Amino acid sequence: MADRPRGEGAPDDGTPKFDWLYGGGGAPPPDDDATRPVPRRPRPEETRVMPTVPRPGAGDRPSRPPAAPPPGRPPGRSPAPARGRPSGRSRRPRYWLRWLMVLVLLWVVWLVAVPLFAWSKVHKVDFEPSGSRPADQPGTTYLMVGSDSRAGLSPEERKKLGTGNAVGQRTDTIMLLHTGSGPNLLMSIPRDSLVDVPGHGNTKINAAFAYAHGKPGLLVKTIENNTGIRIDDYVEIGFGGVVDVVNAVGGVQICPKQDMVDKLANLDVKKGCQEADGATALAYARSRHVDKYGDLGRAAHQREVVSAVGKKVVSPWSFLNPVRYWRLNMAAPDSFAFGSGTSPLRAAMWAMAMTRVNGDQGLTCGVPISDFAVHWDPQRSKQMFDYIIKDDTADIPKSLCTPTGLAGQTGD
Template identity: 65%
Template sequence: MNDRPRGDGEPAEGTPEYHWLYGGGADTPPAPTPQSGSPREPRPDETRMMPAMARPTNEPARAGTPPTPPPVAPTPGQGSTPPPSAPRRRGFRFYLRIVLALLLLWVAYLVVVPIYAWTHVTKVEWEPKGDRPDDQPGTTYLMVGSDSRAGLTKEQRKEYATGNPSSQLSDTIMILHTGSGPNLLMSIPRDSLVDVPGYGTTKINAAYSHGGAKLLVKTIEQNTGIRIDDYVEIGLGGVAGVVDAVGGIEICPTQRMKDPLAGLNVKKGCQQADGRTALAYSRSRHTSAVGDIDRVKHQREVVAAVGDGVLSPWTFINPVRYWRLTNAIPDFFAFGEGMGPVRAGMWALAMTNVGLSCVVPISDLAVHWDPKRSKQMFDYIKEDKTDDIPKGLCTPTGLPKSVTG
């Protein structure tokens, strides 16, 4: 129907007509057949279409549609309100700091008070010159209870029934050994007959009277072979002062004791004793047939009771008691040269943890040391083998077990 002549470049009849916008014609390659799942790459001359974004809707999600994530909570500190527990935690930390500060102050008090008291302690020269036993395992302390009235007022001498103010004898002599085995506290009766260097055979307490601490240490070392490592001296009023500082102690006499010379009058059985009574109890020697032997047993009993009082938790909780006890030490105790507060503390702890308590083995009430049994005892101490000491060797009176029952 259209008989107009075709110009150059026009397609022949029957051939699809090429359109400048939509393409087509014989020279145009056929468009690839779209395959399922793979989008067709648009031609350069096609208009590209951007995918449309779905509008938010409140309708329920269809199957296969991912759920809408929940809203994210704001980060604390960016305008959000802190949780209710935050102020409570801050208050707890505040009170915790206060408690810690108080604890530190209390620990400082417990440390500073003994250091202050130590500056007032009297030191004693006690190490003798000349030959001495070699160093031995463990630590051995010599504890001497002097009956010196120095420091006591006229009223105190009357109260304690001490008598002569010029007396200067070793009223109590004890060896305390601590090491690998149980701690041993061994009394040496002051009437023990031994060889005192330069004075022949005489009572051991005469050594203190003639030459003080040095001669007493030398006498003990030469007669026992035991090396003394540290020296502690207790004045007559020391017992009373310390007992009162700990609030009294318990004593358990096995009989009624009435001794006017010592100022003692107590009933049989366990009872509370103040400083004056405890001192009289440890000094009395006229209420028993064994005299001085029974007295040293009471002295060890008082020492152990004082140790229990010193280590009582109430001592460290009550600041007044702690102050009184600590500051009673310089008034009544003297320590050997070379002994510092740390070693003094070690002595105090050892004294309060005595596993074996006895008298040096003796053969009679004269008082002569038993040659065989006393040597055995001294060897156990020198070798630091207190856990091997037989029961029959360590007795309350120093006499054999068969004699003491």
């Protein structure tokens, strides 16, 4: 019988114990069912890296090292999308753009609202005469009248402006402004022109205004009957209006051709171009006693002031300066009267036309006359009127468009 392994308490006879079971050596028991020791394998001292297998077609492209994560951010994590309010740098441009759009919108509203508000206060007058009138004609012809009414002027203002205390209402200024396919034409009609006034015979043309007690209907009919030109719109301005408008645009430039001292008009200016305020511009437009052409020269001064005002009105500063823009528009209700039926658009067209009556943009003339009496030249005046009726101002010869209306003059 085979020897059995000795257990605890068995005598020590030199036979090996169970060291073989733990790899301590010794021979295993001969029994086949006994447990055998498993040999130990040495462990690798470092982690092996599996070789990479290139993908097809990737060998042609240079490999790029992976981007290093920003400092403080764990590798392998993408930044979270920004939430809430944007940063100050990206928010600031949009903030100012929003405010800029609001300011532009408010400015446009201001530019539209102020003229409409002023227009609601402008006085309207009935100017169209009854009876037969010339048929409609191409272009547009405005009758512009400067009234010498002192209404609204205080005694101190009358003294300062040299207007005197005359009662009633007459007109010192009569102009026709024609606009159409050709250059704008501003033509003065001398107040002493001898014409036929319906119902009153042959007399001075400004008497038509006085006979009708300042109502323009008879004056319109007188002009239409004697010229054949149809009057489409009517504009009237008083003494105080000239002062207010000139001051509203910051003054105008006048260019007297001689020293002018006229005590009756409160005028004292030197020869040459100079800036004039409202009071000086009015005195310059009214003076006729120191000009060699008398009332004809005064008409030329009036056209000069009107053209200078028009030039200032379209200055960018008139629109960019809110104070000047307000004063200019609010001068209209106290200074102007428009024909009834005149729309704000037609009034704006008249104002724009007044800015293009000098230089290469327009013509300024006196109605053709034959003498200082003042009789209209029957042949030359008819030629001028025909050009206007046909809206053919581009073909008016310089010999026909003269400063005083007398033949043989050039320039204004």
